[in-house]
Each structure stands twice: as structure tokens, then as C-alpha cells.
Amino acid sequence: MELGGRSVVITGAGSGIGAGLARRFAAESPRSVVLADIDRDAVEAVAADVGGVAVETDVGREDDVRALVERAEEVGGPIDVFFSNAGIGGSHGGPEVPDEVWERAWRVNVMAHVWAARALLPAMVERGEGYLLSTASAAGILTEVGTQVYSVTKHAAVAVAEWLAINYAEAGIKVSCLCPLGVRTPMLEGALENTLGGAALLRDELLEPAEVAEAVVAAMREERFLIFPHPQVAKYMAFKGGDNERWLQGMRRMVRQARAGGAAS
Numbered sequence: 001m002e003l004g005g006r007s008v009v010i011t012g013a014g015s016g017i018g019a020g021l022a023r024r025f026a027a028e029s030p031r032s033v034v035l036a037d038i039d040r041d042a043v044e045a046v047a048a049d050v051g052g053v054a055v056e057t058d059v060g061r062e063d064d065v066r067a068l069v070e071r072a073e074e075v076g077g078p079i080d081v082f083f084s085n086a087g088i089g090g091s092h093g094g095p096e097v098p099d100e101v102w103e104r105a106w107r108v109n110v111m112a113h114v115w116a117a118r119a120l121l122p123a124m125v126e127r128g129e130g131y132l133l134s135t136a137s138a139a140g141i142l143t144e145v146g147t148q149v150y151s152v153t154k155h156a157a158v159a160v161a162e163w164l165a166i167n168y169a170e171a172g173i174k175v176s177c178l179c180p181l182g183v184r185t186p187m188l189e190g191a192l193e194n195t196l197g198g199a200a201l202l203r204d205e206l207l208e209p210a211e212v213a214e215a216v217v218a219a220m221r222e223e224r225f226l227i228f229p230h231p232q233v234a235k236y237m238a239f240k241g242g243d244n245e246r247w248l249q250g251m252r253r254m255v256r257q258a259r260a261g262g263a264a265s
Contacts, residue, residue: 001131001173001220002029007076009068010035011059011112012086014042016185017135017178019082020209024217026050032076036068037086059086059112060104069119078123081220084116085135085178087157090149097149111154113160121168128172131220134161135178138233141226142240145255167227174223178216181230182206204230 008030011019014037022035023046033052037043040056047054052077058064072079090105091097113134123131137144140154158177165175181204207229215229228234240247 001081001223003030003081003217006030006080007032007072007077007078008034008081008083009072010036010083010085011057011067011068011116012135013037013046015041015046016179017183017209017212018083019046020213021216022041022046022052022230023051024213025081026052026209028217030081034068034075036074052126057086059115060107062111062115062118065112065115066119069116070195078127079099079120079130081131081133082116082120083133083135084113085133086112087135087137089153090147090153092147094148097147102149105149105153106156107149110160113116113157117160117164121173124173125168125171129174129228131163131174131176132171133176133178133216133220135162138179138181138228138230138236140177141179141233141237143251145258162225176216176219176223176225176227177232178212178227178229179206180212180228181233183212183229184208203231 008025009022010018010025010033012228013022013035016037018037022033026033033050034055035043035047035052036055036057036059038056038058040054043056044054046052056069057068069079086108088105088108090102096241107176120130120132134157136157137150137154139151140158142156143153144151158179161175161177168175184206212229216227219227
């Protein structure tokens, strides 16, 4: 799909990947650009920069997601492209993380994609076209060893997108899922504070949001499902599937080395 003349919505557009996407998409001359974020000031600044419309939105609330869809339709008519990009990191650690942290991450990282599809699909199916994009993470294909909350919810985000891609293809709906490794965003700064998560992220090149946005536009033109701005993720994915036991051994070794390094420092 080309973005020229299309009505586009991007959540989590106040900073990071979302802001990079907004700037890159705007360069493709869409019909309208509606940007959403929980941080009103941040998203208004990006919207002013790209000539878009800002909507303060908490994607962890279905009512907010529906209100965003309604506002975007008022601005630009039927929504052609909805990029469900907003996400949160959650706390470092595993099962000991409090339920309220799990619940918030589940709503933002998973249910926001479900709610967007619920609001958008009836009209898209009726028109016989539409593009649903979502940001998960390489953590949803592999594993983020520093935070179980993030890893589990991003795995689920990939599953939501995959299910939609399978079940709505014949209705003319395109689906893509963005799965980057480390990207220089405010969320990355928090991840790097954790010994385990930081060690994993720094094993590979860190990309700028603009580089990720470029990869997204290229993938949309080809209508690819999985978008890997870091090409090595595809290799890791193949290795994990081809020899899962060996992959687990390698991940355990990385964790041991990171813990040893943290203890030494």
C-alpha cells in the first residue's frame, strides 16, 4: 500500500518510534494524519510539526480508542491505515511483579490492538480494504530476558496481529507487525538501566526512530506481515525455531554473563 491520499492514524506518536513514523508518513502526502498519545503536549508538538491533528488518548482504555477512531473519521473520513504503536515497558523482573503492573501492560500492549481492530474492522471489511499495523517488538518473537511483563505482552501482541492477518486477508485487510530490537527512544533508556535487558539490547546495533520508520514504509509497499528493521531478527527467529534447545542454552549463557558482569561492577 502507498500512503499518498490515505487517512492515517498513529498512536504513541508523541515521541520515539511514533513521532518518527508521523514525520515519515507525512512525507508521503497522506489525506490526513491523526496522532494520538497520552502526553497531550508532546503529541500536539509533533502534530504541529507535520500538519496533523493531535488527540490525547490513553490506549489502555477502550473508550479512548473508540473516541480516537471517531475523531479521526471526522478529520479525514474512513480510516485507511491505523498504526497501533503505543506501548509501555512494564517493570523489570518476573512473577513477583505486582498484578497492577501486569494488568496495565496487558491493556496497553495487547488489548489496545484488539480494541482498535474491534472499532475499525466492520467499516474496513465493508469497504474491502484497510491496513492494520501494530508495534510489538523483537521481544515478541524472541524474549526480553530482563522483564517478563514486557516479553509476555509483546508475544501476545504478535499473536493478535498474526490471527488478524490470517482471518481477514480474504476480506481485503492488510496486517503488519513491527518487531524491532533496540531503538533510541525514551523506553529504551529505562530498559538499559536493567543489567539483563541492557546486555541483550546492546548486543546489536541501536537504530534511530527515523530508520525504523523508513523500514515500515518499505514493508507497507510490499505488504509484509513481519517488519524487522534489524534484519538479524529473522536469523535469530529461524535459529530459535530450528534448534530451540540450543537457543535456550545460548540465552541462559547470556543471562549468566550479564549477572556476573553486574555483580562484578
